[in-house]
Amino acid sequence: MKILNFGSLNIDYTYQVEHIVRPGETISSQGLEIYPGGKGLNQSVAMARAGAKEVHHAGAVGEDGRWLVDLCRENGIHTEYILELPVRTGNAVIQVAESGENCILLFAGANRRNTPAYIRKVLSDFGPGDFLVLQNEINGLDVLMEEASRRGLFIILNPSPFNGTVTACPLEKTGLFLLNEIEGKELTGKTEPEEILAEIERKYPDSQAVLTLGSRGAVYAGKGERFRQEAFPVRAVDTTGAGDTFAGYFITALAEGQPVPSALAFAARGAAEAVTRKGAVPSIPYREALTGENVGNASAE
Ligand code: ADP
Numbered sequence: 001m002k003i004l005n006f007g008s009l010n011i012d013y014t015y016q017v018e019h020i021v022r023p024g025e026t027i028s029s030q031g032l033e034i035y036p037g038g039k040g041l042n043q044s045v046a047m048a049r050a051g052a053k054e055v056h057h058a059g060a061v062g063e064d065g066r067w068l069v070d071l072c073r074e075n076g077i078h079t080e081y082i083l084e085l086p087v088r089t090g091n092a093v094i095q096v097a098e099s100g101e102n103c104i105l106l107f108a109g110a111n112r113r114n115t116p117a118y119i120r121k122v123l124s125d126f127g128p129g130d131f132l133v134l135q136n137e138i139n140g141l142d143v144l145m146e147e148a149s150r151r152g153l154f155i156i157l158n159p160s161p162f163n164g165t166v167t168a169c170p171l172e173k174t175g176l177f178l179l180n181e182i183e184g185k186e187l188t189g190k191t192e193p194e195e196i197l198a199e200i201e202r203k204y205p206d207s208q209a210v211l212t213l214g215s216r217g218a219v220y221a222g223k224g225e226r227f228r229q230e231a232f233p234v235r236a237v238d239t240t241g242a243g244d245t246f247a248g249y250f251i252t253a254l255a256e257g258q259p260v261p262s263a264l265a266f267a268a269r270g271a272a273e274a275v276t277r278k279g280a281v282p283s284i285p286y287r288e289a290l291t292g293e294n295v296g297n298a299s300a301e
Pocket residue numbers: 180181212213214215216217218230231232233234236239240241242243244246267268269271272275
């Protein structure tokens with residue numbers, strides 16, 4: 001089986017600030033670092049570093065983003081579907097405060113240039129049993145979901161950042177939702193984790209879901225089962241990329257046929273490691289680097 005991640009490729013401008021800038025305020029940043037980013041790219045890198053054998057990334061960059069394609073290749077990601085278009089590569093302006101909090105401003109650029117013809121062409125190489133991984137930083141999600149469902153792919157949706165584009169998609173075709181509390185609330189209108197999962201089960205009875213709860217771990221709901229995973233205790237330095245690392249590790253474990261509780265533990269170990277380092281891509285750990293001491297602790301409820 002193959003994994004196709006149709007997703008964003010971004011250049012992240014990460015500014016270190018004392019606090020997140022407030023409306024009307026001007027502040028100086030204490031430093032700038034330029035990183036590869038985009039939830040799509042992050043999740044492809046996370047899958048590759050988690051050990052996924054065949055990850056194909058699809059999406060677009062401008063000339064200024066060629067180094068992102070090189071980086072994908074260096075990480076063992078297949079890049080033959082990535083287009084170079086005569087526009088700017090998507091980018092993000094990220095503030096990381098001394099408290100570890102962050103906030104992100106996105107410019108979609110090439111990430112919003114997907115056409116139905118390009119989407120259909122890429123998907124024509126995939127079929128039943130293959131995974132399609134999606135986030136909400138590109139256009140064409142609805143076409144992707146319709147077409148992938150018609151071809152029998154298993155659709156994994158991380159509806160982030162959440163907006164009306166997500167709700168306009170045929171969400172019942174989602175095989176697995178990967179979402180944090182903010183996205184869970186937006187999707188269901190509920191606030192408590194248990195209520196969010198119950199509402200997803202009611203609205204999308206054929207889907208599975210993993211709700212991540214930051215330092216409080218994650219909960220899986222699907223196929224009439226619930227599994228809870230504690231977060232591994234670490235000193236958080238920068239939580240950018242925690243969710244993407246969790247997603248990449250969880251999807252990889254599922255692709256390997258691991259049962260859900262062990263996939264949750266694997267994802268939580270990877271994500272815990274990611275929050276101990278700065279940035280998104282640089283903080284995504286390699287599977288080999290995870291120590292064996294933190295064994296899985298998912299439990300059925
Ligand atoms: P997102 O980054 O999408 O907002 P979360 O904040 O829910 O996602 O984090 C995703 C996962 O990362 C959590 O389920 C947890 O396993 C791990 N994680 C996040 N923050 C921490 C932390 N402070 N310590 C340990 N693990 C964490």
